[in-house]
Amino acid sequence: xxxxxxxxxxxxxxxxxxxxxxxxxxxxxxxxxxxxxxxxxxxxxxxxxxxxxxxxxxxxxxxxxxxxxxxxxxxxxxxxxxxxxxxxxxxxxxxxxxxxxxxxxxxxxxxxxxxxxxxxxxxxxxxxxxxxxxxxxxxxxxxxxxxxxxxxxxxxxxxxxxxxxxxxxxxxxxxxxxxxxxxxxxxxxxxxxxxxxxxxxxxxxxxxxxxxxxxxxxxxxxxxxxxxxxxxxxxxxxxxxxxxxxxxxxxxxxxxxxxxxxxxxxxxxxxxxxxxxxxxxxxxxxxxxxxxxxxxxxxxxxxxxxxxxxxxxxxxxxxxxxxxxxxxxxxxxxxxxxxxxxxxxxxxxxxxxxxxxxxxxxxxxxxxxxxxxxxxxxxxxxxxxxxxxx
Numbered sequence: 001x002x003x004x005x006x007x008x009x010x011x012x013x014x015x016x017x018x019x020x021x022x023x024x025x026x027x028x029x030x031x032x033x034x035x036x037x038x039x040x041x042x043x044x045x046x047x048x049x050x051x052x053x054x055x056x057x058x059x060x061x062x063x064x065x066x067x068x069x070x071x072x073x074x075x076x077x078x079x080x081x082x083x084x085x086x087x088x089x090x091x092x093x094x095x096x097x098x099x100x101x102x103x104x105x106x107x108x109x110x111x112x113x114x115x116x117x118x119x120x121x122x123x124x125x126x127x128x129x130x131x132x133x134x135x136x137x138x139x140x141x142x143x144x145x146x147x148x149x150x151x152x153x154x155x156x157x158x159x160x161x162x163x164x165x166x167x168x169x170x171x172x173x174x175x176x177x178x179x180x181x182x183x184x185x186x187x188x189x190x191x192x193x194x195x196x197x198x199x200x201x202x203x204x205x206x207x208x209x210x211x212x213x214x215x216x217x218x219x220x221x222x223x224x225x226x227x228x229x230x231x232x233x234x235x236x237x238x239x240x241x242x243x244x245x246x247x248x249x250x251x252x253x254x255x256x257x258x259x260x261x262x263x264x265x266x267x268x269x270x271x272x273x274x275x276x277x278x279x280x281x282x283x284x285x286x287x288x289x290x291x292x293x294x295x296x297x298x299x300x301x302x303x304x305x306x307x308x309x310x311x312x313x314x315x316x317x318x319x320x321x322x323x324x325x326x327x328x329x330x331x332x333x334x335x336x337x338x339x340x341x342x343x344x345x346x347x348x349x350x351x352x353x354x355x356x357x358x359x360x361x362x363x364x365x366x367x368x369x370x371x372x373x374x375x376x377x378x379x380x381x382x383x384x385x386x387x388x389x390x
Contacts, residue, residue: 030313034059039067040098045383047373060370071095072316073368074331075136076351077113077121077378079357086110089137090351091386093101094319094333097198098389099350100138100285105380116154117209118254118314118365124150124164128244129181133157135366136376146188155219156211160173160184163216165194167203176202180231191234194218195227208313210253214287217260219253221310226253226285244278244287252314253280256336261315262287263322272298277320277334277342291342293322300346316365323349323363350387 037061038046046064050057064070065256074092080086087109089102107113109125110130122131129143146164153167164183170172176194181187193201201207201220210217219226224243229236242251248264260280267273275293280286293301300307301324314321320334332345351361366372376382 015073031102035063035067038054038063041370042098043070043093044100044369047370047377050374051371053328055222059068062384064370068265069094070367071370072365073135073297074314074319074321074347075364075366076349077137077362077364078359079113079362083312086359087113087265091136091367092331092347093325094335101385101387102376103385104138104376104382107140112360113362114155114204115362117156117211117281118316118358118363119211120155120157121362121364122151122155122162124155129162129164131157131162133317133370135372136260137364138376138379138382141183143181143186146181148174148179150178150258152205154204154207154209154217156209158216158231159213162230165218165229166198166207167270168202174198178229189234191231191262192236195238195369197239208252208254210255212255212260217253219251219262221250221252224248224251240285240332242280242285242287244289248272248276250310252311252313254313254320256315256320258319259336260284261320263311263320264315265308265311269307272308274303274323275311291344293332293334294344295331297332297346301332303329307357312363314363314365315366321347321363323367350373 038049046060050060061272062299071094074091077087079087087107091100091102093100110128111125113121113123115121120131120133121137125146126149127146130140132140150167151169158162160183162183165178166176168177174193176199178191178193180189180191192383206221208219215377216229219242224241225358226240226242227236227238242262245266247266249268251262251264253262260282262278262280264276265272266276268357275298276289277291278287279290303324308324310325312323312325318336329349331349333345333347335343
């Protein structure tokens with residue numbers, strides 16, 4: 001996994017005389033040299049390096065601060081469509097540019113695995129709501145279901161509250177019903193329904209969701225009509241027009257760090273001309289274009305599909321991951337760099353490229369630290385394995 005520590009040490013010794021090599025081999029590695037060596041080591045191996053000694057633990061911390069910082073992981077969950085509905089978890093670490101397979105006991109099946117935004121996984125059945133929001137989704141929480149039965153709601157976590165909105169069945173009185181589950185008190189509360197204009201699109205199929213620590217935003221993917229919801233006051237605000245270009249036919253929103261971001265497809269499903277990224281001012285809800293996808297990468301996003309009707313967007317920190325919801329093997333990464341520029345890259349999707357895979361894909365994105373890796377390795381016989389690209 002990554003370069004071997006011994007190999008990196010030998011590279012650092014290249015060019016020395018035999019006498020000097022003997023002296024260096026007997027000397028401990030410390031300071032900047034050790035930190036530089038550790039900067040080439042994958043995060044999952046740094047978790048073990050922290051246990052060598054206090055000096056190594058300090059070196060790991062310093063290396064992550066100065067040489068090769070931690071970056072948000074893209075976590076991809078698969079669930080088979082037939083009983084026993086087996087789940088698997090893979091993660092891409094952009095710091096190491098490695099795919100990892102998190103081998104663990106299967107997630108106990110409640111219903112179809114879903115995610116409305118980048119940090120939350122959930123399963124909703126008539127008898128139970130199960131949800132997980134820690135970085136590697138190691139812990140699952142269970143609650144009584146909401147009062148209104150729903151088949152395709154938007155579900156988000158804002159602070160200590162789970163918000164479930166829309167997606168209700170035809171026989172329910174209010175298709176726009178909104179309920180809040182308080183994680184701390186473990187109680188449900190009803191509140192103001194979704195705006196009436198969303199009646200025909202009040203489901204996760206048609207709405208994109210973005211959340212910060214204060215509120216939830218929902219955007220119609222086709223029109224850009226947007227509303228915000230404050231769970232503290234239980235009120236909706238808007239509408240706001242998040243269609244910065246009249247040629248945008250599909251859009252998705254999210255938060256990349258403290259930036260509210262809009263990603264839009266320009267043209268039509270049969271002829272996508274471009275993919276652009278806008279930054280949204282939360283106070284004015286005005287959009288400022290900050291980047292656009294290179295044409296070569298747009299072709300990779302299409303892959304073998306002649307149409308590109310929709311995309312999935314997952315964000316965290318300085319990273320935006322984009323995939324073709326119809327199954328393109330390519331994952332595209334958009335990174336906000338320290339100099340203010342945006343960089344684009346292609347990630348080979350080892351999950352989709354496995355043609356034998358059967359089931360659905362659910363994407364989340366998390367800030368994974370060494371303590372999260374330690375927690376995973378200490379619980380339920382979990383372990384990480386490198387997943388190679390075929």
